[in-house]
Amino acid sequence: MLRSLLAAFSLLLAPAAASAAALTCAGQDLIAALPPDDRAELDGATASAPYPTGNHWRATKADSVIDVIGTMHVHDPRMDAPVQRLLPLIRAADAIYLEATDKEMAEIESAMATRPDLMVSTGPTLPERLSEPDWQALSAAMTERGIPPFMAAKMQPWYVSVLLSMPPCAMGALANGADGLDHLIGEAAKAEGKPLHALEPYDTIFRIFSSIPPEEQIDMLRTALPTANQSEDMLRTMMESYFREDHRQIMQFARLAAIRALPDQTDTLDREFTEMEEALLYGRNRAWIEVLREAAPGKTLVVAVGAGHLSGEDGLLKLLEREGYSLERRPF
Numbered sequence: 001m002l003r004s005l006l007a008a009f010s011l012l013l014a015p016a017a018a019s020a021a022a023l024t025c026a027g028q029d030l031i032a033a034l035p036p037d038d039r040a041e042l043d044g045a046t047a048s049a050p051y052p053t054g055n056h057w058r059a060t061k062a063d064s065v066i067d068v069i070g071t072m073h074v075h076d077p078r079m080d081a082p083v084q085r086l087l088p089l090i091r092a093a094d095a096i097y098l099e100a101t102d103k104e105m106a107e108i109e110s111a112m113a114t115r116p117d118l119m120v121s122t123g124p125t126l127p128e129r130l131s132e133p134d135w136q137a138l139s140a141a142m143t144e145r146g147i148p149p150f151m152a153a154k155m156q157p158w159y160v161s162v163l164l165s166m167p168p169c170a171m172g173a174l175a176n177g178a179d180g181l182d183h184l185i186g187e188a189a190k191a192e193g194k195p196l197h198a199l200e201p202y203d204t205i206f207r208i209f210s211s212i213p214p215e216e217q218i219d220m221l222r223t224a225l226p227t228a229n230q231s232e233d234m235l236r237t238m239m240e241s242y243f244r245e246d247h248r249q250i251m252q253f254a255r256l257a258a259i260r261a262l263p264d265q266t267d268t269l270d271r272e273f274t275e276m277e278e279a280l281l282y283g284r285n286r287a288w289i290e291v292l293r294e295a296a297p298g299k300t301l302v303v304a305v306g307a308g309h310l311s312g313e314d315g316l317l318k319l320l321e322r323e324g325y326s327l328e329r330r331p332f
Helices: 003-013 015-024 036-047 077-092 102-114 132-144 157-164 181-191 204-210 214-243 247-261 263-295 316-322
Strands: 056-061 064-071 095-098 196-198 300-306 326-329
Touching: 036 247, 056 316, 064 181, 064 316, 077 181, 077 300, 095 181, 095 263, 102 196, 132 157, 132 214, 157 204, 157 214, 181 196, 181 300, 204 263, 214 247, 214 263, 247 263, 263 300, 263 316, 316 326
Parallel strands: 064 300, 095 196, 095 300
Antiparallel strands: 056 064, 056 326
């Protein structure tokens, strides 16, 4: 379903697995393989959103400067060069803002280890809530990912959907690999002695998903199943779009791919995509603007967040524009 949004979340919760995915998984760039008509439809849908491209934008207002960097929470060797190019910005910044610093990541890991209720349901099991064909398909997909069906049966549906977005080739390497661009920027900031701040509390994502009604979580899981075997291709597609600096393209492709996989559920998918986009991206963006409104006056900041947060009517860049900032795309 919303493969790019769910993948982004899974990469936040399991950065080592995400790193392994980039380093050990292959996959195909599905956008590059699109027929011309489908590519034209995708390009048109992408271009209609505000700020659909560019991984580095500078926002200026009076004596405030914010360099906004769109990141991926997954490592790729191609990230080393942008980090080097961004070093002068990091050195010149008064502070660096990330979605989560090391402190928040440690709190996430602690919560996952000490609060099983975050990922485990105390209500009916998944075999009881799914049809037999859906449960068999889910059992096979989870087995591929190294998770026995009897364990998956008790998991929260939203968490299973997140796991389905991770390619099987990544699941066996949870302790290996380097982290994504946010982590690299954070490490560079620490080396330069720059203050690091989180834009939100560590449990924000947990609260978002736990607020989804149980039946909607089951619907999300059902619509994720048909494309679970494409997770490796979707990860590769996401990475290639990112390095083309076509971050909006990732989400639009996920939307179109879901509709093509389930054409009889177009209205449902459109609604679910809009709801997830609001919950995982736009609602958080508006909260982040409140943080930046207090922090930015008279300061030079670097804000590094997932690239999916940049575009759209309530994307971070459009929100900064509404705050009176002038936006300029910068080299990445």
